[in-house]
Amino acid sequence: MQEPEPIAERRRYGRLKWLTTAGPTAFVTVAEVVRFVFLRRWLPPAEVSLVAILVTLVGAAAFSSFVFGIVERMERERTAYKEAMLALKERERLAREMHDGLAQNLAAINLKVHRLSHLLAQRDLEAMAEELVAVQAAVNLSYTEVRQSLYDLKAGQRLAEGFWTALEKQAEEFHRQTGVAVRVEPLPDRQEPWNEMAAVQMLRIVQECLANVRRHAEAHQVRIWGTIQNGEFRLTVADDGKGFEPGQERDRGHHFGLSIMQERAESVGGRVVVQSTVGKGTEVTVVIPIR
Numbered sequence: 001m002q003e004p005e006p007i008a009e010r011r012r013y014g015r016l017k018w019l020t021t022a023g024p025t026a027f028v029t030v031a032e033v034v035r036f037v038f039l040r041r042w043l044p045p046a047e048v049s050l051v052a053i054l055v056t057l058v059g060a061a062a063f064s065s066f067v068f069g070i071v072e073r074m075e076r077e078r079t080a081y082k083e084a085m086l087a088l089k090e091r092e093r094l095a096r097e098m099h100d101g102l103a104q105n106l107a108a109i110n111l112k113v114h115r116l117s118h119l120l121a122q123r124d125l126e127a128m129a130e131e132l133v134a135v136q137a138a139v140n141l142s143y144t145e146v147r148q149s150l151y152d153l154k155a156g157q158r159l160a161e162g163f164w165t166a167l168e169k170q171a172e173e174f175h176r177q178t179g180v181a182v183r184v185e186p187l188p189d190r191q192e193p194w195n196e197m198a199a200v201q202m203l204r205i206v207q208e209c210l211a212n213v214r215r216h217a218e219a220h221q222v223r224i225w226g227t228i229q230n231g232e233f234r235l236t237v238a239d240d241g242k243g244f245e246p247g248q249e250r251d252r253g254h255h256f257g258l259s260i261m262q263e264r265a266e267s268v269g270g271r272v273v274v275q276s277t278v279g280k281g282t283e284v285t286v287v288i289p290i291r
């Protein structure tokens, strides 16, 4: 996806640079003219200096609040833009997931139901029983996928109960759906030394990791633990599944999960480190700065 925003933003920063150069220069020029042409005629030198200091103080405060107002607005717009881009990517992925998973499952179910009516006409009960088992399995699979997608979409709301509780519930839900055991090890005293934005992103990254475990890992166990090292919080999701070769997999098209994780972490000043060994499992660590 082409991103027009950084160019527009560079232009705005360029204009801001001009403004911060031209603004004070114009102010000083006008002030000096007023001082030399008028003030010096009307007031003694000590008072002229006092007036000059006061006017400079007021002018500098007004100018700095004006410039900071612009910078803050640009920063807010940039955050909103990043969020919107991530949401768009996620929507794209959801559409792809629905196409690959749900739509294809429904098409398969449709075929099987047609076959069932055909078998019914032939009174072939044995083949019908077999076909019914297959229909049931396909329906169950679709049900699981829809629930997982709905769960993913509601991640933000869960944070109301606190990050660790949300994570534990997510782990329980994952265990119920997949049978894979997940152990969550919070920080001592269940500390949460990060802001809400970082918490939302971390929760989504963990969801993405669990989705990968479900889809690719064939794991028996997942362990999620938090540590604080060198002023950074590290949240690791490790599985004992079949692993993969990180560099190679990511280069291929149509794999967005790992890159979305990286973007999510970067949007709150962090990063994601993926370590995986074929046959030994995968470890994804989110590193974020703490308060």
Ligand SMILES: Nc1ncnc2c1ncn2[C@@H]1O[C@H](COP(=O)(O)OP(=O)(O)OP(=O)(O)O)[C@@H](O)[C@H]1O
Residues within 6 Å of the ligand: 093, 212, 213, 215, 216, 217, 239, 241, 242, 243, 244, 249, 250, 254, 255, 256, 257, 258, 259, 282
């Ligand atoms: N926990 C894991 N165990 C084994 N393989 C994994 C694991 N996580 C990722 N992979 C491998 O890395 C690839 C890239 O993962 P990524 O999440 O980026 O894409 P994806 O899961 O294929 O698609 P999506 O865009 O829907 O997430 C996967 O296709 C899979 O081969």
Ligand SMILES: [Mg+2]
Residues within 6 Å of the ligand: 208, 211, 212, 256, 257, 258
């Ligand atoms: Mg994935």
